[in-house]
Amino acid sequence: MTINTPVTDARPAISLRNVTKTFDAGGGLVHALDDIDLDIAPGAFVSLLGPSGCGKSTLLRVIGDLVKPTEGVVEVNGRSAEAARKAREYGMAFQAPGLMDWRTIRRNIELPLQVQGVPRNERRARAEEMLELVRLTGFENHRPRQLSGGMQQRVAIARALAFQPKLLLMDEPLGALDEMNREYLQRELLRIWRSTGTTIVFVTHSVSEAVFLSTEVVVMSPRPGRIADRIPIDLPYPRTDETRMTEEFYHAESRVRTALHSVLEPVQVG
Amino acid sequence: MTQLSVAAPVRLSIRGNVVRAVYPAVLVGAVILIAWELAVHLFNIQPYLLPAPSAIVAEFGKSFSTIASAAQITTIAVIGGALLGAATGVIAAFIVALFEKFANTVLVLVAILSCAPVVALAPIFNAWFGATSLMSKIAVAAIMVFFPVMVATTKGLLSVHPLHRELMESLSASRFQLMVWVRIPGAVPSLFDGMRVGATLSVIGIIVAEYFGGTANALGVLIANSAALSQFPLTWAAVAAASLLGLVVYGAVMLIERLVAPWRFTPASR
Ligand SMILES: Nc1ncnc2c1ncn2[C@@H]1O[C@H](COP(=O)(O)OP(=O)(O)OP(=O)(O)O)[C@@H](O)[C@H]1O
Ligand SMILES: [Mg+2]
Numbered sequence: 001m002t003i004n005t006p007v008t009d010a011r012p013a014i015s016l017r018n019v020t021k022t023f024d025a026g027g028g029l030v031h032a033l034d035d036i037d038l039d040i041a042p043g044a045f046v047s048l049l050g051p052s053g054c055g056k057s058t059l060l061r062v063i064g065d066l067v068k069p070t071e072g073v074v075e076v077n078g079r080s081a082e083a084a085r086k087a088r089e090y091g092m093a094f095q096a097p098g099l100m101d102w103r104t105i106r107r108n109i110e111l112p113l114q115v116q117g118v119p120r121n122e123r124r125a126r127a128e129e130m131l132e133l134v135r136l137t138g139f140e141n142h143r144p145r146q147l148s149g150g151m152q153q154r155v156a157i158a159r160a161l162a163f164q165p166k167l168l169l170m171d172e173p174l175g176a177l178d179e180m181n182r183e184y185l186q187r188e189l190l191r192i193w194r195s196t197g198t199t200i201v202f203v204t205h206s207v208s209e210a211v212f213l214s215t216e217v218v219v220m221s222p223r224p225g226r227i228a229d230r231i232p233i234d235l236p237y238p239r240t241d242e243t244r245m246t247e248e249f250y251h252a253e254s255r256v257r258t259a260l261h262s263v264l265e266p267v268q269v270g
Numbered sequence: 271m272t273q274l275s276v277a278a279p280v281r282l283s284i285r286g287n288v289v290r291a292v293y294p295a296v297l298v299g300a301v302i303l304i305a306w307e308l309a310v311h312l313f314n315i316q317p318y319l320l321p322a323p324s325a326i327v328a329e330f331g332k333s334f335s336t337i338a339s340a341a342q343i344t345t346i347a348v349i350g351g352a353l354l355g356a357a358t359g360v361i362a363a364f365i366v367a368l369f370e371k372f373a374n375t376v377l378v379l380v381a382i383l384s385c386a387p388v389v390a391l392a393p394i395f396n397a398w399f400g401a402t403s404l405m406s407k408i409a410v411a412a413i414m415v416f417f418p419v420m421v422a423t424t425k426g427l428l429s430v431h432p433l434h435r436e437l438m439e440s441l442s443a444s445r446f447q448l449m450v451w452v453r454i455p456g457a458v459p460s461l462f463d464g465m466r467v468g469a470t471l472s473v474i475g476i477i478v479a480e481y482f483g484g485t486a487n488a489l490g491v492l493i494a495n496s497a498a499l500s501q502f503p504l505t506w507a508a509v510a511a512a513s514l515l516g517l518v519v520y521g522a523v524m525l526i527e528r529l530v531a532p533w534r535f536t537p538a539s540r
Binding site: 045061065066085087088090091092094096098100103108111112114116143145146169184195212 | 288431433434435436438439440442443447451452455456458477531534536
């Protein structure tokens with residue numbers, strides 16, 4: 001039912017060809033992305049892993065058509081990324097919650113639905129559902145500033161999931177959470193992904209999180225931002241808390257960690 | 271249920287904040303008044319130079335009906351000037367914000383224009399609208415209020431939080447949706463910053479415009495005439511009434527802000 005390993009003969013959901021992005025950051029060019037080639041199969045759960053500043057957020061923004069690549073092409077389901085964005089196929093959660101102070105928590109979650117013109121009652125019901133999912137029932141009428149950083153992050157996740165996007169682009173969405181809530185939301189995210197068939201691109205700094213969630217881990221290297229390694233994770237779904245304690249999980253983790261270390265350790269000085 | 275029990279302490283703490291904010295100012299004011307009173311008696315300062323606060327209060331009581339009837343027309347003019355200035359300022363800000371490219375040029379022009387001493391226009395407006403016409407006073411105050419409101423509101427409408435912009439872009443929201451759900455609510459605090467400056471200016475504008483002649487029964491006229499007749503305690507009492515009017519207008523703006531933008535006053539959780 002669920003596609004656990006990328007199906008190579010199907011048309012990719014996301015396809016990047018020779019994508020390069022340079023920023024002209026006053027005083028010099030920053031090569032945030034250099035010649036990225038990446039195909040992501042429909043229904044895949046791909047994690048981007050790499051040291052700070054290696055271009056993960058930039059890659060996510062390029063896929064989401066929020067940043068235009070300097071060179072190269074991004075295609076989403078055979079169309080341009082722009083067409084996909086215009087067709088409202090993306091749900092995004094950014095590295096910071098970015099909630100709107102002037103909206104209550106419930107109305108923050110309703111925003112994507114409001115943009116799409118979903119009727120009020122339906123919006124409300126959906127927001128309630130999402131609040132329950134991120135375990136914040138009872139906070140619907142609070143203001144963002146009254147919530148802790150981790151709680152705000154969970155609201156941002158709820159907002160990204162509020163409508164059922166074809167593609168979910170999430171930038172360290174669980175970064176600010178406590179261990180309990182993080183593992184809970186990892187399980188929920190997997191459940192949603194498996195029941196909806198959404199394609200997810202997920203940025204994280206946690207090796208075990210990447211392994212637990214993903215069908216594939218993409219390890220990136222910095223300056224210039226490149227894809228250093230792609231590691232398929234063959235652990236069977238459904239993955240549960242027991243999965244984390246299996247030998248296979250440990251092996252997968254070790255492989256990803258080794259790839260990450262070869263990126264982090266300065267092999268040649270110069 | 272939860273909502274009620276959570277909302278109550280928040281309300282209370284807002285009231286506590288107001289008391290805490292006002293209390294030092296009241297204390298300093300009281301100290302100054304006492305020092306003033308003592309100085310007048312100790313150094314035997316003549317009433318035509320500086321009457322004691324007690325003498326001003328006594329005069330205020332004695333001439334209350336005179337002052338009150340003079341304050342009526344002035345109050346109407348102040349409210350008229352503030353509303354007209356604020357309304358035109360907000361409308362102008364919207365027009366400028368629609369043409370984002372030219373906004374900065376316009377703001378520079380407005381900054382240059384706002385250096386002109388607008389009160390100097392009062393005699394001209396007297397000639398245009400007739401010295402006894404309320405409009406000749408309102409126009410002066412309205413122009414003075416217009417500038418800070420227009421500049422602050424334009425800046426507010428133009429400065430969108432980058433994450434909010436990206437979020438709306440990722441949802442492929444229309445320009446109209448961005449305006450209504452992000453730009454306008456985001457500009458409300460700036461609008462009120464401008465309005466608070468404008469509140470003070472509207473009183474100055476009206477009083478000074480009244481110095482240049484008009485209906486006999488107005489605070490500015492009362493101040494000018496009583497001073498010409500050396501009735502200094504009455505002059506001071508009228509000045510005190512004008513200050514009070516300024517305070518009331520300022521307070522009204524703050525009150526309206528609390529009603530329109532309650533999110534600005536919810537205390538942060540951290
Ligand atoms: N708008 C921008 N203007 C200039 N430089 C930028 C911009 N956005 C990103 N960069 C640069 O591009 C590089 C990659 O940034 P990016 O945010 O993609 O890194 P990241 O992998 O997400 O890092 P982190 O893990 O810390 O979030 C950095 O060197 C950054 O300084
Ligand atoms: Mg990042």
